[in-house]
Structures are given as C-alpha cells and as structure tokens.
Amino acid sequence: MLNIAQTLLRWCRDARPFALATVVDVRGSTPLPLGTAMAVDADGNAVGSVSGGCVEGAVYDLCRQALREGGAPHRAWFGFSDDDAFAVGLTCGGELVVLVQTVGAAARPHLAAALDEAVQGLPVAVAQVVDGPAGLLGATLGVLGDGRVVSGTLDDGSADAMVADEALALLRAGRTARVALGGSGPDCPGPLSVLVHVQASRPRMLVFGAVDFAAALSRAGAFLGYRVTVCDARPVFATAERFPYADEVVTSWPHRYLERTEVDSRTAVCVLTHDAKFDVPLLRLALDLPVGYVGAMGSRRTHDERLRLLREEGVGEEQLARLRSPIGLDLGARTPEETAVSITAEIIAHVGGGSGLPLSRGTGPIHRTAPRRRFSPVS
Incomplete structure (x- = not known):
C-alpha cells in the first residue's frame, strides 16, 4: 500500500472512489513482496503493481468489478499453471493472494x-x-x-x-x-x-575511515536507501566535499562518535580504517551494541592481529563471532567501487538471510519470505 501512498492520498483528499488490491500472502518465488498494492479509480486509472506484470490485467479487472458492483472485500489467488502458464498465472512459479476492496467515503x-x-x-x-x-x-x-x-x-x-x-x-x-x-x-x-x-x-550505515573505499561505499549505501554517516578523527580528510553521497560527515574519534549516536538492529557498522588505534576501541564498543552488522576491512593478517588485541581488551568469543572480517563477499573486487559492491552484497545477504552463492548453484525459490511472527492470544 505504501508503495503508492502519494496517489492514494490524492484520491482520498479528492473523495475519489477507488479499489485497492493488496498482496496479502506470498509463497515460493514471487516478483513483488508482501504489502505491495495496486489501485484503480472510478475512471479506470491504475497505479502500482502486484506482480511486476504477470497478473496485472486480471487484478485490474477485479478492481473495476469491485467498483461497479460494490460488495465485501474478497481474496483472489494466483499461481502457476502448467497448462496455461502465460494466461493468468505467475510464470516464476510462486503463488500470491490478493485482497481486493473498495475504499469508501467512511x-x-x-x-x-x-x-x-x-x-x-x-x-x-x-x-x-x-x-x-x-x-x-x-x-x-x-x-x-x-x-x-x-x-x-x-x-x-x-x-x-x-x-x-x-x-x-x-x-x-x-x-x-x-x-x-x-x-x-x-x-x-x-x-x-x-x-x-x-x-x-531509513536504516543507518556508519562508515568509519575517510578513505577512497569509504567514498565508494557511501555512494553504494545511499543507493540502497541507507542514511550514511562517514566518521574520521582527521579533519583534513573528513570533509563533505570528499563524500558528497554521505548524509553527514563527522570529525571525531570513531568510538566516541559511536558512543553518542543512535543505532538500532538495522544499523550497519563498516570499519575501513584498519588502524589498531582506531579499530580496537571502536570494534570493542560496536560488538557490544545491538546493531545489525559489523564489518572491518583488512588483510587476514590484520584480522588475526585485530582479534588478538580485542581478546586482550576482554571481548568474548560470542561477540567476536559477530565480526565480519575481512569485510565483504569474495567477488574478486579490486577497486574501491568493486569493494563497495562486495561489502554491500554481504550486508544484503546478512540482512536477508542469503547464502552469498550464485543463484545458478542453488535450488528452490530465489525469493525468501520472512518467517511470520505469531503472537500469543491476549486476554
């Protein structure tokens, strides 16, 4: 629904009758996620999508029918049919359920x-x-x-x-x-x-180290929708001109900035300094915070030395297991831009529960459905 919020808001304010079709259940591989919606107004204007093209015509007709006939909301199922796969079905092989309803004056x-x-x-x-x-x-x-x-x-x-x-x-x-x-x-x-x-x-991406890799990573993070902060203790390098894609550039010792800034379970912490005087106090703090991702740049030798220093600082093995180091997936990356893709690919895989393997080497659905959370009855 929120994918078409601007148009729906205008139609609501104009008191324009419309029908709303929302993806309310998905199974297997489907083109668009749960909650994606399409709407059709009384003049036949359509906005949004529920399947990326596979069943749009059928859903459009259901919305038009709902506007003509009224009645209670109802669900429609769309799946794959071997006999008629390119008629009204999902050629990707998944299934989806669409709730069709009219949105009235009340x-x-x-x-x-x-x-x-x-x-x-x-x-x-x-x-x-x-x-x-x-x-x-x-x-x-x-x-x-x-x-x-x-x-x-x-x-x-x-x-x-x-x-x-x-x-x-x-x-x-x-x-x-x-x-x-x-x-x-x-x-x-x-x-x-x-x-x-x-x-x-927007989720946050905290990039520590005002280096070329950070410039490329801040651009990639912004493209993915993150609110990007670049932080470095050296004012000559930590400038807005060097990081035009960052939402903010902060001059501070990394661990001191992390102590005072707001983070949550969606925050990605990327440490690109590979300098122990910055890395160790920063990672010691980051690994103790409820952030979603902590990665650190450096060679395997740097990684081993970093682990030794963190253990000396009292960081436990359970915390160290959270550290993604060397940072990124093995894509053969060399340039800052390629490295940024490697890092963001690992973050995407970590957040989405992906394996990081080529899809051609896997089996089963290529789109994961987040497990449903079932709440206990309230009395």
Whole structure:
C-alpha cells in the first residue's frame, strides 16, 4: 500500500472512489513482496503493481468489478499453471493472494491521515485486516512512530488496542509483516490476520575511515536507501566535499562518535580504517551494541592481529563471532567501487538471510519470505 501512498492520498483528499488490491500472502518465488498494492479509480486509472506484470490485467479487472458492483472485500489467488502458464498465472512459479476492496467515503479520511505521514517521509505503520470476521476484513488502522493512533476503521475497541500494539512493534523493527492476533478469551476479538505496512526511518550505515573505499561505499549505501554517516578523527580528510553521497560527515574519534549516536538492529557498522588505534576501541564498543552488522576491512593478517588485541581488551568469543572480517563477499573486487559492491552484497545477504552463492548453484525459490511472527492470544 505504501508503495503508492502519494496517489492514494490524492484520491482520498479528492473523495475519489477507488479499489485497492493488496498482496496479502506470498509463497515460493514471487516478483513483488508482501504489502505491495495496486489501485484503480472510478475512471479506470491504475497505479502500482502486484506482480511486476504477470497478473496485472486480471487484478485490474477485479478492481473495476469491485467498483461497479460494490460488495465485501474478497481474496483472489494466483499461481502457476502448467497448462496455461502465460494466461493468468505467475510464470516464476510462486503463488500470491490478493485482497481486493473498495475504499469508501467512511474510510478515506482515516486512511488519508496515515498516508499523509508516509508521503512526508515520516515513520508510520498501516495495519490492514486481511483475514477474520467479514465486518472487519479490509479495515485499516494507522500508527505513528510515537505510538499515536492516527486512523482507525476497525470500530472495535479491543481489536484497535491489540492491532495498534503490534503495529507499533513492527514499526520500531522497521519491518512489514503479516501477524496473527486474537484468541478465545472473553475480552478478545475473534482471530484476526493483520498485514502491517511499515514505513520506517531509513536504516543507518556508519562508515568509519575517510578513505577512497569509504567514498565508494557511501555512494553504494545511499543507493540502497541507507542514511550514511562517514566518521574520521582527521579533519583534513573528513570533509563533505570528499563524500558528497554521505548524509553527514563527522570529525571525531570513531568510538566516541559511536558512543553518542543512535543505532538500532538495522544499523550497519563498516570499519575501513584498519588502524589498531582506531579499530580496537571502536570494534570493542560496536560488538557490544545491538546493531545489525559489523564489518572491518583488512588483510587476514590484520584480522588475526585485530582479534588478538580485542581478546586482550576482554571481548568474548560470542561477540567476536559477530565480526565480519575481512569485510565483504569474495567477488574478486579490486577497486574501491568493486569493494563497495562486495561489502554491500554481504550486508544484503546478512540482512536477508542469503547464502552469498550464485543463484545458478542453488535450488528452490530465489525469493525468501520472512518467517511470520505469531503472537500469543491476549486476554
């Protein structure tokens, strides 16, 4: 849904009727991820995509039908058919379920409040009921990063509170996911399946060492959507002119900057200085923080010496096991630009659970689906 937030916001503000088709379940290899949406307005204008082209025509027709006939939201399944693979099916071999619903006058103002946050680039989560009681199917609820509920069409107090709590948790994790909620207790709504669409602040990439490799890595990190900081203790090298793709360039001792800056589980720490006086205090701190990735540049000899010094500083083996060193995947990289690709490839593989092997050497689906988190019933 948030992939087309700007158009949806305009349609909501214009009080324009539209139908929304959202990918609410994926299995196997599918072109686009969970939560991707397509919308069609009353004039037949379409925006967005649910499959990268495979089933767009069929989904467009379902949206037009929903606008003509009204009725309750409904789900449509699309998969691969050996007999008619290029008709209405996914030629990649996966399966997806699309929820088709009309967005009426009652829902538009509430949805617009959340979409407005998304368009401004602010953190927001939009929870959408994709399975459950007919009266709640397709209902939405929006949550800001500070926990305020900015929209809600569930019209069920206990469901609102439960969905808002889980939407906030996923917003803080920066992850779009489908979750199962509800239970059989007297104060609980019936079981619900809710897809939480998340737009979070950009993840951070902290690059330590104002070297040529850092210039290339900051550019690659910005391309991938990271908020990039380059930090070096030497003011003659740590300049904005040398790192035009970085969001900020900081002159500070690396470990002192890391002590005072904000990090989370999505933060990537890349240490490119390969100088022990910078590396050791920085890595000792980084390996003790809840960051998502810690990598350090250097030869294998440098790596071995670095490990020895870190052990002398009291860093345990469990912490050392988190260190990606020498940094990057073995791509045969030589230039700073090639090395940046090597490093970012390792970060992508680490975040996405990839093996780093050529796809031609593997089997099974090429697109991974994040495991669903199932919450205990609340009573």
